[in-house]
Amino acid sequence: MPYVVTQSCCSDGACVVACPVNAIHPAPGEPGFATAEMLYVDPVACVDCGACFTACPVEALQPHTKLSDAQLPFIELNAAYYREHPHADRPILAAIAQRPVVDARGLKVAVIGAGPAGLYAADELLKHEGVSVDVFDRLPTPHGLARYGVAPDHPKTKQVIELFGKIEREPGFRYRLNVEAGTDVTVEELRSSYHAVIYAVGAATDRRLGVPGEDLAGSSSATDFVAWYNGHPDADDVHYPLEAEACERAVVIGNGNVALDVARILTADPDELAATDISDRALLALRDSRVQEVVVLGRRGPADAAFTLPELIGLAGHDDIDVLVEGGVDAVEVTSQKTEILAELAARTPTPGRRRIVLRFHSAPVRLVGDASVEGIEVARTEVVDGRAVLTDDVVRIDAGLVLRAVGYRARPVAGLPFDDERALVPNEAGRVEPGLYVGGWIKRGATGFIGTNKSCSTETVAQLLDDYEAGLLSDPTTAIAPFDYEIDHAGWLAIDRTERALGEAADRPRVKLTDRRALSEAATPVVPRYSAAHAVRPSRSRTRRATAALGRP
Incomplete structure (x- = not known):
């Protein structure tokens, strides 16, 4: 098998377009593209031309001969996809619908949010000659979660920022950073200054647990913790008591990819993190950290773990920390590739003195305990009944000085836009809220997908915008927003x-x-x-x- 998609896959889809034999799936527009954990190379169809390697913005595609021992499971992972999803009748070239170039000269668009969704939207717009795009962001820096969300020990994933740099150099592109929509400029001012406005503001908050003790000191969201170790300006003055004796054990509630990121950073060798772009404040705190064990709680069983298989493979490949499964081999029934790896982890023998991550399944928080700060967490065993994780009366206490909830992101309402509080998104039809007002990314579809998923998402939104422009539904600008003294271009x-x-x-x-x-x-x-x-x-x-x-x- 010449080329293999590995852990850092962002589902950008550029490799699909580059492949001359359509050997990479699921492709944009195919079932499963927006929800697949990664893309996969067909070992039979691949002709070893290397076009995908050149196109990939995050170096996820590698020749099989270049894989490390820890990456070898990706060979089987890629091949297994095609056993379950054969593509024997595929055309020679990837069939991806491309919108024809339209005459949009003079079209002015404001994009609110300089993260992946916003920049992919700008890129789609600027493919049409004469279009100008102003990208606003409340922060002094662009790139959103690519800068402040990707874990510092995943440098290849961060390489997508180089692609964003190319977008920023396109004719008609302008940054208006350090300017907050809704505060510095209203939606009405934006709509009168541009033909159209695309909101791509993401999902900036976390979901709550709703259990007693959640607001104790030492209890925080993984969202805030990630912002802290990634150097987000909003977290510049935050402190986590990692040096406290009680923090020898930390608990992460939730077992998605963010939970694994947090657990991995807490147990990583600070000398290795020192070679990354981790925040200096976080690096200093981690050097003084007493954390020896991180327990990761999941409400359901191993087969239903929320983390992706690529992230699990990456975690299992670390040889400087112990990754264990609570309950040992009896806790895992092998039914899939994911549970096969979990069973292998469950059979491992811990190394004395080594930091460890313990994956604990069928466990849900009941109460955080402590006086002024967290001293522990009460956890109930769960049983799955009719597809739901139901709490039992089997409750145990886990002593811990730090508890981080990682149970999902949630968008905030946007001033001047309708908001569906239950789904935590702006109601829309394929990105259109109404002619002249559009959404992209997590504020459009909810907090799902990966960095590259925003490319196809933004393509869909821009298609709606251009349809409205061609139909004469967009109003011409009547004003202009003058530069602010504090604005960063x-x-x-x-x-x-x-x-x-x-x-x-x-x-x-x-x-x-x-x-x-x-x-x-x-x-x-x-x-x-x-x-x-x-x-x-x-x-x-x-x-x-x-x-x-x-x-x-x-």
Whole structure:
């Protein structure tokens, strides 16, 4: 099997278009594309041309001869897809509908949100000559979850940012960063200044547990914890008590990919994290951390675990931490590739003194216990009845000083737009709220899918927008939104990027993120000649001196 899709697959779909023999599925437009855990290469049809490797923005496609021992399970994972979903009658080329180029010269669109969904939407629009797109974001930096959501020890997945850089250089593209829609500019002002507005603001909050003790100190959302270790400006002054003796054990509620990310970061070797773009504040805290065990709770059994198989394979391949299953081999019935790997983990013998992640199934939180802060969590065993996980009277206490809930993201209502509170999204038809007003990404479809899923999602939304434009349903702009004093444009973002990369180069890291708004604004402003590395907390004094020297500053 010449080429294999591996863990960092973002489902962008660029490889599908590049493949000359249509050997990569599910393709955009095919059943399962938006929900598949990854894309898969057909071992029979692949002709080893390497076109997919070149097209992949995150280096997920690799020749089978280049796989590490930990990646070898991906060979069977790719092949198994085609045993279950044969594509024997496929055409020679991938059949992906492409909208014909329309005459949209003079079309002005505002995109709210500079994450993957917003940038993919801008890309689709700018394929048409004469279109201009202004991308707004409340943060001083773009790229959304690609910058602040992807775990720092997944650098290949972050490479999609290089693709976004190409989009940013397209004619007609403009950034208006550090400007918050709904606060700095209203939806009415946006609609009078552009032919159309696309909201791609994501899902910024987390779901609640609804159990007693949830608001104790030491209880937090995985959403906030991820923002903290990824250097999000909103989390710049947050502290987690990892150095406390009670934090020798942490509990993560939920067992999706985010839960695995959090557990992995908490148990990772800080020296290895020091080579990533993790926040300096988080790195310092993790160096002092007492965490030895992270228990990951799932309401259902192993077969229904929410994490994807690629993420499980990646976790199982770590040789510096123990990954265990509570209850041992008796807790796992092998019915799938996922449970086969879980059974192998369940049979492992823990290594004394090594940090560990314990996957505990059929477990649901009942109450967080403690006085001023979390001291433990009461967990009920569950049974699946008629497809639902039902709590039993079998309740145990797990001592822990940190509890993180990772039970899903949730969108907030958007000022000036209708909102379905039950589904946590803006009601829409294929992205159209009404002519002139559109949505894309998680605010459109709910918090589902991967980074690359936003590409096909945004393509659908833009198609609706262009249909309305051709039908004469969009009003011409009557005003213009003047630049704000604090606004950051593309040149400002590039200045921030250069500063972070320079700090990173001096510290043998890909970048050192600036984590507070003042530092980011100063770095973005060319008239500030003496940016101080002191604005970013450094992991060591020697690194600070090296970074400052690299920028030519005292």
